[in-house]
Amino acid sequence: MLLRPATPEDADAVARVHVRSWQAAYRSLLPDAYLDGLRPEERAQAYDFTGSDPAKPYTIVAESEGAVYGFVSTMPSREPDLQGYGELCALYVDPEHWGRGIGAALVAAGRDRLFELAFRDAYLWILNGNVRAERFYRLDGWRLDGPRKTEMMWGITVEEVRYRRSLRQTIADSQ
Numbered sequence: 001m002l003l004r005p006a007t008p009e010d011a012d013a014v015a016r017v018h019v020r021s022w023q024a025a026y027r028s029l030l031p032d033a034y035l036d037g038l039r040p041e042e043r044a045q046a047y048d049f050t051g052s053d054p055a056k057p058y059t060i061v062a063e064s065e066g067a068v069y070g071f072v073s074t075m076p077s078r079e080p081d082l083q084g085y086g087e088l089c090a091l092y093v094d095p096e097h098w099g100r101g102i103g104a105a106l107v108a109a110g111r112d113r114l115f116e117l118a119f120r121d122a123y124l125w126i127l128n129g130n131v132r133a134e135r136f137y138r139l140d141g142w143r144l145d146g147p148r149k150t151e152m153m154w155g156i157t158v159e160e161v162r163y164r165r166s167l168r169q170t171i172a173d174s175q
Contacts, residue, residue: 086114
């Protein structure tokens with residue numbers, strides 16, 4: 001498995017992973033009609049993988065034999081109460097490849113990326129009730145922070161909970 005920065009040519013493949021992940025992971029959390037109506041070709045138009053704006057998400061893909069199986073996106077904090085933090089703003093793996101270590105490799109790459117950018121702490125938001133994601137992130141050292149928010153995402157209202165994690169041990173633990 002190769003982990004590398006996403007390029008503009010990856011937009012369609014990343015969108016397929018993104019949509020398929022939503023359709024599998026959020027099936028009991030969001031309306032079926034909504035999930036069934038998601039289209040990768042529409043989602044792909046929203047990505048900017050040029051890496052030209054440091055305030056925008058930076059995406060790393062997991063690729064094998066030319067196929068993208070997952071991605072992680074990071075960026076500087078957008079939260080007023082967490083200035084100086086990094087944000088892990090997306091982590092998705094194609095459902096056919098869940099449980100193979102791709103997510104663990106991607107979350108580690110995302111943490112390392114934030115650490116290299118001088119962030120020492122990070123946060124992320126999880127869809128409320130997403131037990132699989134909660135378990136995954138807890139195993140990676142993330143802890144429920146307390147705040148919740150409701151927002152519009154892809155045209156639907158979702159409730160999310162926030163998790164935080166120190167990045168200080170990221171580099172040291174990997175050596």
